[in-house]
Amino acid sequence: MFELSRQFAEEQDQSDPLKTHREQFYFPQRNGKDAIYFCGNSLGLQPKKVRPAIEQELTDWQHHAVEGYWNAENPWLYYQQYCSKPLIDIVGASQEELTVMNTLTVNLHLLLMSFYRPTKQRFKVLMEAGAFPSDQYAVETQVRMHGFDPETAIIEVAPRAGEYLIREEDIFEIIARESSSLAIILLGGINYYTGQLFNMQSITKAAHRVGAVAGFDLAHVVGNVPLKLHDWEVDFAVWCSYKYLNGGPGAVGGAFIHERHARDTNRQRLGGWWGNEESTRFKMEKGFKPKSRAEGWQISTAQVFNMVALKASLELFESAGMAALRDKSIKLTNYLEFLLKHIENIKFEIITPKNCKERGAQLSLLFHDKGREIQQKMTDAGIIVDWREPGVIRISPAPLYNSYGDVFHFYEIIANIDSNA
Ligand SMILES: *Cc1c(COP(=O)(O)O)cnc(C)c1O
Numbered sequence: 130m131f132e133l134s135r136q137f138a139e140e141q142d143q144s145d146p147l148k149t150h151r152e153q154f155y156f157p158q159r160n161g162k163d164a165i166y167f168c169g170n171s172l173g174l175q176p177k178k179v180r181p182a183i184e185q186e187l188t189d190w191q192h193h194a195v196e197g198y199w200n201a202e203n204p205w206l207y208y209q210q211y212c213s214k215p216l217i218d219i220v221g222a223s224q225e226e227l228t229v230m231n232t233l234t235v236n237l238h239l240l241l242m243s244f245y246r247p248t249k250q251r252f253k254v255l256m257e258a259g260a261f262p263s264d265q266y267a268v269e270t271q272v273r274m275h276g277f278d279p280e281t282a283i284i285e286v287a288p289r290a291g292e293y294l295i296r297e298e299d300i301f302e303i304i305a306r307e308s309s310s311l312a313i314i315l316l317g318g319i320n321y322y323t324g325q326l327f328n329m330q331s332i333t334k335a336a337h338r339v340g341a342v343a344g345f346d347l348a349h350v351v352g353n354v355p356l357k358l359h360d361w362e363v364d365f366a367v368w369c370s371y372k373y374l375n376g377g378p379g380a381v382g383g384a385f386i387h388e389r390h391a392r393d394t395n396r397q398r399l400g401g402w403w404g405n406e407e408s409t410r411f412k413m414e415k416g417f418k419p420k421s422r423a424e425g426w427q428i429s430t431a432q433v434f435n436m437v438a439l440k441a442s443l444e445l446f447e448s449a450g451m452a453a454l455r456d457k458s459i460k461l462t463n464y465l466e467f468l469l470k471h472i473e474n475i476k477f478e479i480i481t482p483k484n485c486k487e488r489g490a491q492l493s494l495l496f497h498d499k500g501r502e503i504q505q506k507m508t509d510a511g512i513i514v515d516w517r518e519p520g521v522i523r524i525s526p527a528p529l530y531n532s533y534g535d536v537f538h539f540y541e542i543i544a545n546i547d548s549n550a
Pocket of ligand 1 (some may be wrong): 348
């Protein structure tokens with residue numbers, strides 16, 4: 130179904146229903162041309178609408194000052210909601226289950242405060258071996274804060290010897306084995322290194338069967354693969370907004386809390402005025418009364434300037450639609466995989482699952498040697514991809530702004546790299 134030709138790639142671009150979205154983004158310039166940008170899994174590109182949107186907030190601040198909370202073009206009092214509305218479809222949640230606040234690791238800590246409530250019997254955390262460092266540090270310090278030893282309290286599920294991916298049956302086996310001691314499962318929905326997408330629904334089900342909580346870090350999933358967090362009964366999830374969501378560096382992140390927990394105002398949490406019922410927030414009375422929804426976990430006032438770009442980008446997601454984005458993404462990444470199989474001059478292994486249902490946009494190329502040099506050669510040729518120790522180049526064509534032409538152009542460049550030079 131794919132062809133190894135520039136003409137084929139151009140035809141695909143012409144018939145791409147999402148082709149106009151590409152023009153809504155700025156591409157970094159390399160060697161006097163648009164770079165081939167496959168790093169949207171690390172930092173998404175800047176939508177052209179961002180600069181005027183920031184200008185708007187600056188103008189409103191200038192003209193309205195404090196009254197901007199009510200009188201700005203986009204009243205600041207409700208700024209979180211401009212972002213949480215479009216996110217509902219992206220993560221498959223109801224409005225009451227979603228909030229936009231803080232950044233990923235901060236949200237992970239806040240939700241672990243609520244959902245990791247260890248007892249002497251049930252205190253273990255199951256996570257993936259080689260999880261993203263921030264997640265490891267968060268869990269390690271949470272475990273210590275509760276007086277447990279990370280050595281015994283953290284169980285890591287690792288790929289089997291000689292393999293790169295985690296087998297789901299091994300996750301289930303640990304859940305069954307640790308059934309009475311397991312407090313929580315925390316996995317990256319997609320592993321940042323291998324690109325492996327986990328079946329969050331069946332893992333959640335297995336966790337619940339033994340009385341454990343299921344939480345997910347969706348940094349590499351949100352805006353990449355459609356989610357149904359509510360239907361899957363996931364307990365909680367957190368994400369950042371600067372990867373596939375293009376919210377800009379340090380953009381405000383998000384959190385999902387299933388309605389069965391979000392409505393429970395007795396659940397332990399760290400409070401602040403923005404999580405309090407709006408009707409009594411300004412009464413300055415004693416006694417924290419959390420909102421009976423995910424927003425009940427908010428602490429501080431809306432970080433308007435850290436949400437402007439996200440708001441602008443989410444409007445593009447709304448017009449594209451997650452289903453259409455996923456359709457294109459599968460095709461685009463499959464095309465990349467097809468072309469990579471024709472590369473003979475450099476030696477690597479694609480460790481990302483072959484089945485498109487077990488991956489998102491990213492392919493991870495494992496190099497047993499010369500990986501860094503090859504990544505440098507790609508960079509010199511105007512390709513932006515990243516290197517992750519110990520041996521992987523990650524390549525992520527983002528369906529919102531990448532084209533089949535980008536993928537083919539990438540192939541042409543790397544097919545001509547001299548790996549012996
Ligand atoms: C990108 C990423 C993070 C980043 O966390 P911040 O708090 O936003 O810096 C955390 N976890 C995973 C899995 C990531 O991919």
